[in-house]
Amino acid sequence: MIWLPLYGLFYAAATLYWARVAAGLNGDYRTFFSAGHSLSPWISALVLAGMSLSGWVVLVGSAWIGREGFGLPVLLQAGIAFALPGVFFFKRIWLLGQHFRLSSITELFRSYWESEFLVAVVAVVATIFAIAFAGMQLSAMSGLVVAMTDGAVGAPVAATLLGVVLAGYVIIGGMRAVGYFGAVQAVLGFAAVVGFAGFAVIETGGFAALNAGLARMAADPAAAGKFIVAGVVQFTAGAGREAAAGHEGTALASFSLALALMGLQASPMALKVVLSTREPRGFAAGQTWVMAGAGGALIALCMACLGTAALIDPARSVGGLLASLSPWFGAWLFIGLLAGVQLMAGLALLVAGEALVRHVYKPWFHGALTSHGSVTVTRVVVAVLALVSVLMQQLTPVTLSMLGSLALPLALQLWTPLLGMTWLRWFTRPAVITGVGFGITGVLLTEPFGIAVLSFLGLDLPWGRAPWTIHSAAWGIAANLAVTLLVSAFTRRRGFGDEAREAQRFIETLLRPGPRVRALRSTAWSVALAWLFLAVGPGLVFGNYAFLGPEKAWLLGMPSLWGWSLVFWVAGLGLVWFLSYKMEMASPLTVRIPAYQPPPKLKPDQSAAERTRLVAFLVTVAVGFSLIVLVALAFGH
Amino acid sequence: MIPASPNIERSILIFATWAVLGFLGLGIFLEGMERDLWILSAAGVAVIVLAFVAHIIVNGIFDTGFTPGETVLGIGAYGLLGLVFVAAAIGGGMTMTDYYSGLMLFGTLAAGFLAYLFTRHGLRGAFSRFHFKPMAEGEGSP
Numbered sequence: 114m115i116w117l118p119l120y121g122l123f124y125a126a127a128t129l130y131w132a133r134v135a136a137g138l139n140g141d142y143r144t145f146f147s148a149g150h151s152l153s154p155w156i157s158a159l160v161l162a163g164m165s166l167s168g169w170v171v172l173v174g175s176a177w178i179g180r181e182g183f184g185l186p187v188l189l190q191a192g193i194a195f196a197l198p199g200v201f202f203f204k205r206i207w208l209l210g211q212h213f214r215l216s217s218i219t220e221l222f223r224s225y226w227e228s229e230f231l232v233a234v235v236a237v238v239a240t241i242f243a244i245a246f247a248g249m250q251l252s253a254m255s256g257l258v259v260a261m262t263d264g265a266v267g268a269p270v271a272a273t274l275l276g277v278v279l280a281g282y283v284i285i286g287g288m289r290a291v292g293y294f295g296a297v298q299a300v301l302g303f304a305a306v307v308g309f310a311g312f313a314v315i316e317t318g319g320f321a322a323l324n325a326g327l328a329r330m331a332a333d334p335a336a337a338g339k340f341i342v343a344g345v346v347q348f349t350a351g352a353g354r355e356a357a358a359g360h361e362g363t364a365l366a367s368f369s370l371a372l373a374l375m376g377l378q379a380s381p382m383a384l385k386v387v388l389s390t391r392e393p394r395g396f397a398a399g400q401t402w403v404m405a406g407a408g409g410a411l412i413a414l415c416m417a418c419l420g421t422a423a424l425i426d427p428a429r430s431v432g433g434l435l436a437s438l439s440p441w442f443g444a445w446l447f448i449g450l451l452a453g454v455q456l457m458a459g460l461a462l463l464v465a466g467e468a469l470v471r472h473v474y475k476p477w478f479h480g481a482l483t484s485h486g487s488v489t490v491t492r493v494v495v496a497v498l499a500l501v502s503v504l505m506q507q508l509t510p511v512t513l514s515m516l517g518s519l520a521l522p523l524a525l526q527l528w529t530p531l532l533g534m535t536w537l538r539w540f541t542r543p544a545v546i547t548g549v550g551f552g553i554t555g556v557l558l559t560e561p562f563g564i565a566v567l568s569f570l571g572l573d574l575p576w577g578r579a580p581w582t583i584h585s586a587a588w589g590i591a592a593n594l595a596v597t598l599l600v601s602a603f604t605r606r607r608g609f610g611d612e613a614r615e616a617q618r619f620i621e622t623l624l625r626p627g628p629r630v631r632a633l634r635s636t637a638w639s640v641a642l643a644w645l646f647l648a649v650g651p652g653l654v655f656g657n658y659a660f661l662g663p664e665k666a667w668l669l670g671m672p673s674l675w676g677w678s679l680v681f682w683v684a685g686l687g688l689v690w691f692l693s694y695k696m697e698m699a700s701p702l703t704v705r706i707p708a709y710q711p712p713p714k715l716k717p718d719q720s721a722a723e724r725t726r727l728v729a730f731l732v733t734v735a736v737g738f739s740l741i742v743l744v745a746l747a748f749g750h
Numbered sequence: 751m752i753p754a755s756p757n758i759e760r761s762i763l764i765f766a767t768w769a770v771l772g773f774l775g776l777g778i779f780l781e782g783m784e785r786d787l788w789i790l791s792a793a794g795v796a797v798i799v800l801a802f803v804a805h806i807i808v809n810g811i812f813d814t815g816f817t818p819g820e821t822v823l824g825i826g827a828y829g830l831l832g833l834v835f836v837a838a839a840i841g842g843g844m845t846m847t848d849y850y851s852g853l854m855l856f857g858t859l860a861a862g863f864l865a866y867l868f869t870r871h872g873l874r875g876a877f878s879r880f881h882f883k884p885m886a887e888g889e890g891s892p
Binding site for chain 1: 758759761762765766769770773774776777780781784
């Protein structure tokens with residue numbers, strides 16, 4: 114077939130064009146990492162929505178619905194779940210970034226919390242996103258290439274080609290290429306979602322036929338469970354240990370998955386886009402109308418249509434549709450999907466590269482590295498990360514999948530330091546650091562990766578993945594918040610440096626709530642908690658039967674949970690609008706942000722300390738590796 | 751802070767417009783020819799015209815016209831597709847629906863292009879876009 118290579122060439126040419134434009138504007142390296150903080154608000158809004166939605170919606174969300182039905186209705190609220198963290202954090206993080214003239218969340222954490230542990234956590238999270246989370250989606254894309262070319266192009270070749278194109282434009286153009294081309298990729302990705310859904314509905318025979326097919330399934334007792342939430346919670350030992358009654362889609366499974374989804378916009382990638390934005394004008398509009406509105410509609414309508422079409426007939430899954438469509442449509446949809454996946458992957462690669470080089474390697478081991486040198490080393494690291502990802506896609510797909518599933522729950526653990534910087538300024542440094550440590554432990558102990566590692570070392574945990582049908586993100590954040598609150602109570606007013614105190618003063622002065630906001634606070638809490646309870650929480654069980662008539666007839670002509678989700682998507686859109694504009698959490702701000710002038714400090718020669726640190730690091734790695742091997746040999750299996 | 755050039759933002763919008771509407775229109779047009787459905791091809795042409803309209807709206811927002819590169823690309827693509835159409839017509843493998851579809855595409859694009867030139871530059875101005883006086887007749891000649 115000629116169309117896929119033709120469209121692929123067009124896409125590759127477009128990426129190189131934008132990489133060249135970006136490199137020219139970067140002056141080769143000067144604004145490589147942050148695009149000179151020049152991204153327009155509308156570009157940022159599109160990039161943020163595109164990285165959150167486009168690949169995930171088609172590859173993950175629709176596949177889940179196509180397999181399991183409506184058991185996790187939170188998937189249909191993902192647009193709102195993605196938007197809420199942005200409403201909470203983006204404006205305040207942007208203000209802090211501007212005030213301190215910093216361009217990444219790693220630098221902000223180092224400045225505010227003075228914690229190298231948090232810096233390392235951010236670097237690890239970004240790396241997992243770059244290698245594994247994006248790698249899983251790129252691996253799925255390689256599989257589609259193999260299917261679309263009837264095996265003429267093998268998976269390794271496809272993965273390599275996709276990896277080269279991806280790494281190429283990131284290495285050449287940096288953040289500017291990711292931002293500029295990302296806006297195009299986001300639009301292409303959204304168009305592909307609409308296209309996939311449209312073709313799925315057409316192939317099924319129309320929306321009425323789609324729902325008729327679902328009704329036939331729901332009437333079959335063997336499949337009826339796919340149309341209901343399986344209770345509020347089930348106290349099982351977790352997947353792999355003890356099967357849940359019916360299925361694992363309980364209301365608390367939905368709630369905890371919503372928390373995991375909220376990790377994405379607290380991830381270093383989303384905050385990188387925020388900190389590269391020129392002005393905060395677009396955050397409210399972006400989160401409300403682009404993310405929760407347009408993105409939410411894509412999810413609640415298009416993703417649902419695509420998933421349900423596959424639920425009725427698995428041949429109408431994404432792969433099946435691409436195979437059955439005319440080649441020009443198949444190629445166009447594939448490129449749209451690829452654009453969405455590469456948007457997220459490109460951003461993740463850049464952020465991981467920056468975190469590893471600028472925020473870990475340079476300050477710890479090579480302080481004399483110049484700006485130009487940092488960009489060069491980052492380019493090398495981006496290439497290496499892309500290579501590792503491609504190799505893992507082909508050689509160790511199970512490990513890749515286990516690592517990838519860590520990305521969202523680990524990113525959620527960054528909520529506590531973010532909350533401490535922006536809203537809950539009484540969170541103390543020791544509390545946040547300890548909390549994040551406990552949160553990560555909670556995630557690892559309830560994720561297949563952590564369970565497998567412990568099993569390898571000889572410790573078999575008595576539970577499996579997601580015990581009590583609760584996602585690891587919730588286990589982690591519960592431990593994280595509990596420890597943070599507890600330690601904060603014991604360490605009040607301790608542990609803040611000059612920058613942290615200045616940040617607190619700055620935020621407090623600039624964003625003092627007016628009388629209207631203060632008056633609306635209780636309303637905001639009530640509305641938000643009600644939405645959380647009904648849309649993604651225990652109230653989901655009401656959705657099982659809310660729109661059922663006599664003899665279980667569907668009053669809306671669609672499954673009750675789908676109708677329930679649509680109602681609460683609209684309500685969620687209202688909530689996001691209310692919080693963004695009326696509560697002024699993300700509302701536009703037009704004041705000039707003064708730059709913080711730090712007190713002058715002497716910079717002592719660090720070269721000796723860096724050498725010592727490097728030796729200590731290498732020794733630690735060697736000893737740690739030896740210990741792991743010894744433990745595995747002694748107790749492992 | 752270096753503000754992004756308006757030209758960059760315009761280019762992003764133009765890329766996005768054509769990547770979505772252009773390729774969708776082309777796909778629907780080809781689908782019409784494949785299925786021998788003239789109405790489907792007409793819908794494809796309508797989507798391509800919509801892409802042009804969106805392009806002109808973006809130009810209006812940024813207070814500019816088509817760039818030389820866009821003009822060359824557009825006319826080049828038009829010529830290339832026209833050549834393919836003529837070659838296919840000479841080959842004799844086309845149905846009447848294919849003829850009508852092709853003629854409608856090229857006719858609509860040509861008419862739309864002329865309408866754009868006349869409305870933007872006026873009759874005389876539109877002619878001047880293509881008519882360059884030799885240097886000897888220009889103001890700069892001795």
